[in-house]
């Protein structure tokens with residue numbers, strides 16, 4: 106199994122826009138090569154996390170080894186690396202691509218090229234991949250293969266004349282895909298006799314095996330029992346298992362050059378396994394590591410607090426468990442006057458944030474409050490120091506700030522002509538700067554620079570709504586740039602409520618401050634005294650609302666002497682208080698935070 110010569114190995118990934126059929130095609134390939142029995146084929150093998158399946162998205166990179174007897178009579182080893190399909194996980198795409206020599210570019214023949222197709226295909230081109238265009242869904246009456254071929258040539262600049270036309274759904278021409286893999290993609294290069302160099306592609310925690318590491322061997326061999334060294338940390342481990350995914354985990358004796366598979370070594374935490382690291386032999390180490398890839402950095406942060414303070418420990422344990430399988434997720438303890446003890450958490454993007462939040466509530470049964478997401482600002486002080494700000498509440502006093510920089514993204518938006526106007530309006534409302542606008546048929550492709558801060562709130566939802574769902578969107582981080590940013594504090598009877606403070610561009614500060622005050626006015630119940638709700642920049646109030654006093658005592662109506670009724674009423678109030686947060690004398694219900702934070706500020 107492992108003595109397949111290099112010429113008969115093909116390592117490939119499938120790149121596609123969401124819903125163009127990547128997972129369906131992967132399943133067909135697994136089925137066609139008989140890697141799994143019909144009984145083992147669950148509906149979609151590769152998307153194996155519940156949330157992934159429900160949302161129809163792929164998050165974690167997965168690999169599968171397939172054996173294919175080609176028309177030339179030879180048996181080929183095909184290693185498929187699945188790649189995530191969402192912009193938040195672009196980083197995982199790049200590392201999957203680094204482990205392969207070629208890509209299948211799957212385009213839905215009824216939809217055509219989308220923004221994400223472009224982003225992924227450019228990454229594949231950067232990784233020097235040979236790319237085979239595949240037109241999927243040609244069974245659909247709306248399929249227009251010729252138009253889409255032309256589009257691939259015009260927009261991407263790839264020759265699409267011999268694109269493979271398939272229907273992953275019906276299984277039409279899956280053979281054509283397998284033949285294209287064998288005949289059109291190059292075999293990997295490598296030297297079995299050189300010192301071991303294996304790329305650490307991914308790692309995750311398995312309850313029984315400890316950390317499982319996904320590797321791609323470049324040179325040398327990985328064997329069971331071998332002592333290996335992580336080149337970035339110097340940590341040494343004895344390999345317990347070496348194996349491949351078919352997609353079941355099957356142990357093998359060794360993995361040679363060009364091969365992909367997994368290793369285990371009783372490693373306790375994924376934090377010790379840096380993605381992009383080079384694994385070498387401890388006794389005969391390589392001198393130079395492989396070119397790694399940049400570590401993923403969280404770009405969006407928010408605070409997560411348990412609704413019930415007693416759940417704090419449970420939250421800590423749950424976060425630790427999630428982190429075991431997701432090295433790109435970060436968290437650290439934080440306290441808030443408003444919300445008590447919680448954690449500041451960092452994510453790759455908004456979808457990543459939502460997924461983690463959803464898993465915490467679903468798998469760990471936690472009721473949480475999330476503070477408004479914030480990007481990472483660079484605060485330059487007058488004394489020349491710079492620090493990264495993850496929490497608006499930590500913003501230093503304006504008098505010590507020289508200037509602040511915010512992160513910008515480069516966004517590509519593809520949209521039918523009819524909706525272009527509203528999309529452009531949306532981008533300029535969000536302080537976008539247009540850098541390019543081109544047409545492909547009746548679809549426009551707009552390239553914008555946008556502040557990430559304007560995108561994390563609700564940009565994607567707004568884009569979908571102004572284009573009736575027809576716009577597709579992709580982005581990558583661009584540069585940091587100086588901007589006129591201010592921190593807006595929300596004060597309740599002159600007490601600042603830290604969890605509600607946020608950072609915005611000065612031009613939008615007043616509008617957003619006013620919106621929050623208005624919202625809070627409706628959400629905070631009247632109390633026995635007047636409550637002032639203010640939004641302020643430093644000491645300057647920019648918006649104000651007042652909640653009038655409540656004159657009646659709640660128990661007043663019980664003065665008939667019915668003591669049990671009175672007690673019941675007080676009990677009920679006490680229950681309610683658990684869900685309140687005290688500010689000076691003012692009690693703010695939990696629901697007010699939730700609603701205030703949810704709004705599209």
Ligand SMILES: Nc1nc2c(ncn2[C@@H]2O[C@H](COP(=O)(O)OP(=O)(O)OP(=O)(O)O)[C@@H](O)[C@H]2O)c(=O)[nH]1
Nearest residue numbers: 124125126127128129161162163190242272273274
């Ligand atoms: N008619 C038709 N439908 C297809 C074909 N291939 C896939 N589909 C359908 O298209 C939808 C999306 O397919 P998936 O394979 O889940 O798409 P994907 O690209 O993997 O999506 P992500 O995992 O979100 O990246 C599913 O409802 C499939 O059944 C095809 O050849 N013809």
